[in-house]
Amino acid sequence: MQKDYVRTVEGTYLVGDTRVSLDSLIYLFREGMSVESMVESYPALTLEQVHGALAFYLANQKEIDTYLAEGQRGAEMQHRQSRQANAELIAGRVMRVRFQADADLDGRILRGLRRAAPEIDIRTAADAALAGLKDPEVLRIAADTRRILVSQDRRTMPAHFARFSASAQSPGVILLREAIPISTAIEELVLIWAATDAEEWIGRLVWIPL
Numbered sequence: 001m002q003k004d005y006v007r008t009v010e011g012t013y014l015v016g017d018t019r020v021s022l023d024s025l026i027y028l029f030r031e032g033m034s035v036e037s038m039v040e041s042y043p044a045l046t047l048e049q050v051h052g053a054l055a056f057y058l059a060n061q062k063e064i065d066t067y068l069a070e071g072q073r074g075a076e077m078q079h080r081q082s083r084q085a086n087a088e089l090i091a092g093r094v095m096r097v098r099f100q101a102d103a104d105l106d107g108r109i110l111r112g113l114r115r116a117a118p119e120i121d122i123r124t125a126a127d128a129a130l131a132g133l134k135d136p137e138v139l140r141i142a143a144d145t146r147r148i149l150v151s152q153d154r155r156t157m158p159a160h161f162a163r164f165s166a167s168a169q170s171p172g173v174i175l176l177r178e179a180i181p182i183s184t185a186i187e188e189l190v191l192i193w194a195a196t197d198a199e200e201w202i203g204r205l206v207w208i209p210l
Contacts, residue, residue, distance in 0.1 A: 005052025009134075012155040013067070015053045017132050018044045019103035019125075023068060024152055025053050027179055041107045044131050071155055072178055095198040099123070099189070100142040102151035103130045105176075109150075112186040120193050123147060135160035139170060148172040148201050150189065161205050172201030174208060184209060 006013050006022055013022035020042050028038050035050045042050075057064050101110055103125035113120055123145070125131065130138055135156055142149040143164075148171050151157050161173050174192070176185055188208045 003052065005049055006056045010156050012153075013064070015045060016049045018042075018049075019130065019132065019138075019153070020045055021104055021153065021155070022053055022057065022064070023071065023154075023178075024104060024106065025050060026057055026064070026068065029054055029057070042104075043107055044103055044125070074155075096121070097193045097196060097198050097201065098145075098147045099174075099193070100128060100145065100147035100149050101125050102138060102149055102153060103133075104152045105150055106152065106182065106185075108182045109176075109185050109189070112182060113189055116186055117190050117193065120190070122150070136164060139164045139173075140168075142173075143168060143170050146171050146198070148174055148198070150174045150176070152176045154178065158205060165203055170203055171198065172203065173205045174201075175205065177207055177209060180209065 005016060007016070008014070014020065015022055015025065024042070025038060028041065033041075035047060035054070038050045039045055039047055099120070099122035101122055101124050105125065110122065110124065113122060128141055128145075130141065133141075135153065138151075139149065139160060151173060152175070154175055154177075157173065157175060161170065164170055174189070185208065188210070192208075
């Protein structure tokens with residue numbers, strides 16, 4: 001029986017029944033990362049799924065490369081809007097920042113955060129049972145636990161965040177920009193945890209690097 005290693009949800013390519021985007025694997029593939037290392041970075045994926053997703057990309061490379069370029073242009077526009085909307089942080093420290101890792105967050109970032117600052121409170125996607133959930137449900141779970149969602153879902157999360165925020169309060173969302181170096185992502189998240197307060201992020205969507 002033929003397996004579908006890639007599916008589309010709201011115009012976004014996802015790997016199997018997970019929340020890991022095809023984009024994430026392609027960027028790692030372009031960097032020369034082995035499929036074994038990709039599985040280490042995304043524990044929700046199997047070796048078979050990574051091979052299948054990359055085979056899908058290579059069989060449809062022209063179409064997928066166009067899709068990635070369009071997504072990058074859209075992300076750049078959203079990033080500029082985010083910077084304008086969040087030009088100044090609110091002063092004061094009241095409540096410590098806590099993070100919720102999305103299922104598409106590169107595992108190297110999670111491991112690096114815990115090495116750099118073991119005291120950081122970041123809940124894994126596995127602990128929150130986020131695998132396979134849709135964006136609104138992920139946002140609800142993060143909101144229920146008052147955790148800032150850290151995600152690489154650049155395509156669909158901004159729109160779902162806007163709709164969610166129209167009727168509920170979000171503790172905030174941090175989106176990682178395309179091809180952000182792992183070390184930079186870790187440094188910025190540690191800085192956010194160390195130098196800001198949870199109340200500063202309520203209702204905000206911010207792209208990093210800022």
